Amino acid sequence: MRQVFWVVLASVLLNGCGGADSDSPEARRQVVFKQMLLSSEELGGMLRGRLAFRPERFAECARELNNLAALPWQYFPSPEGDERSTARPEVWDQHARFEAFAQQLQVATEALQLAASMPQVSVDQLQPALWQVEAACKRCHEAFRAY
Ligand code: HEC
Incomplete structure (x- = not known):
């Protein structure tokens, strides 16, 4: 699993839908989350008209996302140690729910990747799939992340 993490992350950093570092579980998951944010912001930018819509780039970022x-879920090993974290105790107290939300995100990102790989796909066709992804981020943050 450790190897998979670094392979995926290295390829992500090279392709640059974005950047990062460190070795604790907290640091590792935060690196992944930041990268997820960069990818999803680029995807959102293309579907909201802030960035030019380039289908190939969109498909690349959707695959990355x-x-x-x-990746992040394996880096929630136990209630917090000393590291900086905004994960709420509910991550461990309601772990099945947390995992279900993580699963929902993965279903949504997979659907987005699939949609993005269709030939001649349009912004309109991609929007619902990205909104599902964004809703999955939000749903979990509202329940499990302290701001
Ligand atoms: C299943 C729950 C869950 C889902 C789904 C989820 N997150 Fe998070 N996210 C968290 C938790 C918990 C934290 C707090 C982690 C910590 O501080 O250790 C977090 C933290 C973050 C952070 C802050 C990282 C930092 O540097 O402290 C970002 C950015 C982020 N998430 C982006 C996203 C994006 C983008 C998505 C969707 C594409 C997403 N997350 C989906 C649970 C989730």
């Missing part, structure tokens, strides 16, 4: 969406 789908790869990243599998």
